[in-house]
Each structure stands twice: as structure tokens, then as C-alpha cells.
Amino acid sequence: MAALLKPQNANVVKVHLSASTEKDAAKITGIINEESKRSGAVLHVFEDEVKGWIKEGLSFVAKTDSGEIVGHHAASVWSGSGWVELRAAVVIPEYRGNGINKHLKEAIMDAITEKYPNATIVSVKNKSSNGRQVLGELGFKQIDPSEAPNELFGIGPVGEAYDIYVYTPSKDIVKQLVRA
Numbered sequence: 001m002a003a004l005l006k007p008q009n010a011n012v013v014k015v016h017l018s019a020s021t022e023k024d025a026a027k028i029t030g031i032i033n034e035e036s037k038r039s040g041a042v043l044h045v046f047e048d049e050v051k052g053w054i055k056e057g058l059s060f061v062a063k064t065d066s067g068e069i070v071g072h073h074a075a076s077v078w079s080g081s082g083w084v085e086l087r088a089a090v091v092i093p094e095y096r097g098n099g100i101n102k103h104l105k106e107a108i109m110d111a112i113t114e115k116y117p118n119a120t121i122v123s124v125k126n127k128s129s130n131g132r133q134v135l136g137e138l139g140f141k142q143i144d145p146s147e148a149p150n151e152l153f154g155i156g157p158v159g160e161a162y163d164i165y166v167y168t169p170s171k172d173i174v175k176q177l178v179r180a
Contacts, residue, residue, distance in 0.1 A: 073104035
């Protein structure tokens, strides 16, 4: 899939969305960890974690015609819980504000509902994170932390407050919501 997008301070470019490959893992890891340092909106990751998302089929990239990765979104399965967590939604600063994150979220939501149609999809947002509006548009609801699996509380910095959003999709409903 491709979309014409105009990045800030640049000419119109065509951005292609595709499943990530193992060849992309090092670059994806770098982009995520740079954003982790810059804003704290995403958590630091290791390349093996990124490779796991790729192997699971739950990692997507946005690339320019020249092959530069300008965005990424993934999901992680909480084994045994029936929950799938949205992870590592990052668009490099020069390309923000052009809908790339929304397109990546559509791709990851489609992949989740295809592989795990009965899963509860969860998104954990710290104070530095944005994207709450898109989650609301997709039908996610904020829940009390007591309703979430305990694993969610061991993933971030100690003492930091998180908002937790969940959605239990019907494949047809998610496609209608993200394509609207």
C-alpha cells in the first residue's frame, strides 16, 4: 500500500507501508531508541525484541521510495492472557503530522484481528505519549489499572503513571473504524 504524503520541510514523497523484515530490525531498533531518548514516549528496545515482533508478523514500517524507514508500529502478544499490546509507534520528526501513524495503526490492527480475532488489544500511554485521540477514534476505552494483566506494570519506569486503553475487536468493526 502507498500514500502520497508531504513531510514537513520537504517535497511530496510516496510512502509505502509493508511488513517489517529482519533486514529492517537494526534500523527500527535505532529509530525507536532515538525516540525513547528524545521524548520518553516509547520504551527502549533491544534488536531481539524487534525481531520477535517481525517473526510474529506484528511489525510494520513506512518507507520512502528510496527505502528510508520513516515510521514503525508493532504489537506484542502477552502469552496466555488473550491480550495483544500495541508497541513502538514511531514516526521520525520530519515526517510527523502527515497521517503516517494512522496508516501504520491500520496495518497493525488488521494484522492483530487477522491472527488473534478474539484478543483484547491494549495500548499503554505514559505522560509523554500522544495518540490518545486516534485510540478514541478507533473505539478504545480507558480502563482502571486493576482491570489489566499484571505484566503491564513491569514494562515501564518505576513510579511513572500510565493510562491504559483497551479494545476487543470484531474484525469487520475494526476495518470499518480505521478506514472511516
